[in-house]
Amino acid sequence: MIDLDILEAIKYLILGIIQGITEVLPVSSSGHVEIAQAFFHIKKDEGLLFLILVNTGSLLTFLIIYWKRLIVLIKDFFIYVFKKESREKTKDNYIYCLMLVVACIPAGITGLFFSDFIDNIILAKYGTFFVGIGFLLSGTALFIIRDVRIKKGKTMINWADAVFIGLAQAVAIFPGVSRSGMTSSTSIKRGMGIDSALNFSFLMYIPLSFGSILLYLKDIGSEGLGLVNNNYIIYYGLAFIGAVFATYLAYKLIFNIFKSGKLKYFSYYLFAIGLLSMVYFMVK
Secondary structure: OOOOOHHHHHHHHHHHHHHHHHHHOOOOHHHHHHHHHHHOOOOHHHOHHHHHHHHHHHHHHHHHHHHHHHHHHHHHHHHHHHOHHHHHHHHHHHHHHHHHHHHHHHHHHHHHHHHHHHHHHHHHHHHHHHHHHHHHHHHHHHHHOOOOOOEOOOOOOOHHHHHHHHHHHHHOOOOOOOHHHHHHHHHHHOOOEHHHHHHHHHHHHHHHHHHHHHHHHHHHHHHOOOOOOOHHHHHHHHHHHHHHHHHHHHHHHHHHHHHOOOHHHHHHHHHHHHHHHHHHHHHO
16 A cells, blocks of 8 residues: 655655756756755655656657657758758758757767766765856856847857857756756857747757766666655656646746846846855755
């Protein structure tokens, strides 16, 4: 018989919602999940399955949102490669796919070589203090572009944009550094339209998320699932559901948030939570 702890179930549902909202909004999902885990006293060796499920929840949402676009991109990519007579029609999507690949390379390399160092050394020793530094960096990036006039059109992305966005994404592997915040602020500074910038960022997130999940699965192979007991499968399932719906809700909001010029409020929030995170570490 399953004996569920309602408070524990609510806790993990909240954690999933936090992951979903902060994955999309420019405030760093990894940083907020790290702080939430510290606040709720979730040990690192007990959270691998949880991290996989909440990340998969956000990934699933983006797959649902962009599935039509993904099918067209993949189809046109292979048509361009194998059917020379159709290359004129499929060239734009083929190049777009290559730009996504180029943009993913810096983050992929950084994650492959530095994820263990970040998790097992930096976060293990400095935890929320290090996350606080990441929050301050993200807040600074948003503060710099607070008065930049954001283009609302779907301006085209070029190769230089893809490289710079990819480098910004690579920095966001560090907890507390916002992926969407760094990529969108870089795009805006380069004069891209916000529609193109955010859509490119979210499409780029999909293969990178698959990569991060594979890294988590590798850790499970050596460390196990980290389940306290079987009830946690249900708790983690609630976190997954929370992440799915919260990601979708945040996605529906983010375009208007950027277009309304309210980025400065996110920077203020990040400055505040960054300082609080560092104070929390020192007091604890």
